[in-house]
Amino acid sequence: xxxxxxxxxxxxxxxxxxxxxxxxxxxxxxxxxxxxxxxxxxxxxxxxxxxxxxxxxxxxxxxxxxxxxxxxxxxxxxxxxxxxxxxxxxxxxxxxxxxxxxxxxxxxxxxxxxxxxxxxxxxxxxxxxxxxxxxxxxxxxxxxxxxxxxxxxxxxxxxxxxxxxxxxxxxxxxxxxxxxxxxxxxxxxxxxxxxxxxxxxxxxxxxxxxxxxxxxxxxxxxxxxxxxxxxxxxxxxxxxxxxxxxxxxxxxxxxxxxxxxxxxxxxxxxxxxxxxxxxxxxxxxxxxxxxxxxxxxxxxxxxxxxxxxxxxxxxxxxxxxxxxxxxxxxxxxxxxxxxxxxxxxxxxxxxxxxxxxxxxxxxxxxxx
Ligand SMILES: *Cc1c(COP(=O)(O)O)cnc(C)c1O
Numbered sequence: 601x602x603x604x605x606x607x608x609x610x611x612x613x614x615x616x617x618x619x620x621x622x623x624x625x626x627x628x629x630x631x632x633x634x635x636x637x638x639x640x641x642x643x644x645x646x647x648x649x650x651x652x653x654x655x656x657x658x659x660x661x662x663x664x665x666x667x668x669x670x671x672x673x674x675x676x677x678x679x680x681x682x683x684x685x686x687x688x689x690x691x692x693x694x695x696x697x698x699x700x701x702x703x704x705x706x707x708x709x710x711x712x713x714x715x716x717x718x719x720x721x722x723x724x725x726x727x728x729x730x731x732x733x734x735x736x737x738x739x740x741x742x743x744x745x746x747x748x749x750x751x752x753x754x755x756x757x758x759x760x761x762x763x764x765x766x767x768x769x770x771x772x773x774x775x776x777x778x779x780x781x782x783x784x785x786x787x788x789x790x791x792x793x794x795x796x797x798x799x800x801x802x803x804x805x806x807x808x809x810x811x812x813x814x815x816x817x818x819x820x821x822x823x824x825x826x827x828x829x830x831x832x833x834x835x836x837x838x839x840x841x842x843x844x845x846x847x848x849x850x851x852x853x854x855x856x857x858x859x860x861x862x863x864x865x866x867x868x869x870x871x872x873x874x875x876x877x878x879x880x881x882x883x884x885x886x887x888x889x890x891x892x893x894x895x896x897x898x899x900x901x902x903x904x905x906x907x908x909x910x911x912x913x914x915x916x917x918x919x920x921x922x923x924x925x926x927x928x929x930x931x932x933x934x935x936x937x938x939x940x941x942x943x944x945x946x947x948x949x950x951x952x953x954x955x956x957x958x959x960x961x962x963x964x965x966x967x968x
Contacts, residue, residue, distance in 0.1 A: 604945050604954045606906030607786050611949035612850075616842055620792075623838040635814070638837035643797070645844055646781075649764075651774045652799035654806035657832030658813045661760040661782020664796035665693035667830060668778040669728065671798075671808035672754045674699050678727040682758075683713040683739075684914040684926075685934040686732040690758050691915050694730070701924065702726070703916040705931040709874045711887070712739035714933075718747055728754040733762035733772045735910070736788065736854075736884035737876065741767050741775045748776075756780060760796075761884040763788040764851045768878045773799040778809075783832075783840060788854070788884050789847050791836040853948035854883040860952060861886055861944060864959035869966040871940075885910055888962075889940040896965050897942055903961045908943040 613620070627638065639657050647655035658664050674680060676698025682690050684703040694701040704717035711734040718729060729748055731739035741757075748755045755776030759765070762772040763781060773779025781787075783795035798809050811818055816827035858881070862872040871889040875881045887910065890896055897907050914934045916926035928935065944958055 601904045602957060603904035604906065604950075604958060606908050606943070606945050607947050608949060609785060609790075611947065612790075612843075616846070619842050620839055623842060624835060627834050627838050633834050635831055636834045638834045638841060639832050642832070642837040642841050642844070645841060646797055647799060649844065649847070650771045650779065650799045652779065653801045654799065654803070656798045656800075656806060656809045656813060657837060658796045658798060658809075659830035659832065660794045661780060661784060661787075661796040662689040662693055663813070663828070663830040664760075664780035664782070664798045665690060665730070665756065665758060666696050667809050667812050667828070668756045668780055668798050668800075668805065669693060669697045669699070670812055671805045672728065672756065672777060674727055674754070677725065679723060679725040680728045680730060681713075681718055681721050681726060682730040683732045683734075683934070684916040684931045685711055685734065685911070685937065686758065686915060687760070687911065688915055688918065688920075689760075690730055690732055691918075691921065699727070700725075701915075701921075703926065703931055703934075705933050706937070707740070708889075708933055708937060710737055710739065710876055710879075711735060711937070712737075713744070715740055715743035715747060718744065722747075722751055722753075726751065726753060728756060730756050730758050731776070732758040732760075733765055735873070735887050736762050736765055736882035737873075738762065738765055738767040738772050738775075738879045741772075745775065760784075760787065762882060763884075764847055765882040766880045774801070777802055778805055783836065788851060788882055789840065789843055791840050791843075793833070793836050795832045795836045795840065797832065850948040851882045854946060855881070857946060857948070857950050857955060858883040858886050860955045861959060864956060865962060868959070868963045870962060883946055885943045886946040887941050887943050889937065890942055890962075891940075893940055893942050896962070899965045900958070900961055903957075905958055905961060906945055909938075909941060910943050912938060914938055
């Protein structure tokens with residue numbers, strides 16, 4: 601039977617194998633494993649790619665969020681508004697600063713936090729907003745930045761799924777006070793281990809983030825603050841520098857894969873992703889909305905097609921959030937969408953005939 605995996609990391613590795621093995625070899629020959637030339641070069645190259653003044657490599661996307669919040673001055677007792685429709689890490693990062701996550705419901709078209717809902721969630725304790733650029737498309741940043749300006753709030757972008765995505769030609773990660781990216785294996789720019797990066801134009805946030813990621817270390821033997829161990833490592837940075845050169849090509853391929861899905865799924869009974877004006881969607885995930893989602897997922901599984909659900913439960917209803925006091929029904933759009941979403945196979949190397957096979961399987965499910 602044909603099998604189409606949900607992601608195919610080997611397909612991305614094979615064409616770059618020689619170059620990657622050579623880069624790893626160089627790092628090991630030099631044995632300069634700690635905040636060395638590759639990390640510094642990646643920070644310069646990634647800042648330039650995003651169009652930000654600074655980039656600071658850290659241990660993960662989760663740490664990028666957490667460290668940005670701390671560097672921007674978020675403290676215990678503050679409130680940070682974010683989306684309930686995200687990976688759990690967005691809320692974790694807020695909680696670990698001692699601040700309280702406050703959720704605001706989403707808009708179904710872009711799966712991102714709705715500006716009108718943010719407005720209703722603002723209190724005198726609100727200090728920051730974390731919009732999440734879900735699935736590779738920008739959140740409505742113009743409206744969010746206007747609200748932030750009006751209320752004196754910090755904006756930290758969760759761009760973990762949005763490497764290369766743009767709004768009015770400007771890259772996600774260059775729009776707010778800080779941008780946070782993950783290099784988790786399956787992200788549009790993935791490492792072969794853990795990693796993340798913070799982008800910012802603010803010299804103070806950049807300086808603080810650099811100190812915090814490395815034990816509060818300023819000068820030799822001098823620790824100015826209590827920081828963390830969250831450094832991007834040289835081996836991952838060396839690999840990422842190679843993969844960064846191909847990021848635009850990967851994203852172009854993802855967009856063409858998505859366009860083919862969308863044309864083949866027309867009138868099939870499922871809702872295909874919307875591309876909103878001024879925003880370029882980089883399709884970290886290709887997410888449809890559909891009826892009888894779980895049955896469709898099992899049916900596709902039987903046909904050898906791997907799918908995912910991002911995510912099955914809204915963050916505000918996770919057990920860990922029970923003390924925050926959100927009840928079922930409090931974020932109706934996010935909660936309902938969880939039952940309808942299905943992520944189809946998506947990676948740059950996905951073949952046309954694979955997409956045809958998936959689209960035909962979706963059609964035959966609804967034709968039954
Ligand atoms: C992947 C992801 C994160 C966390 O990144 P890690 O590198 O896995 O820590 C945070 N937010 C979103 C939206 C993500 O997709």
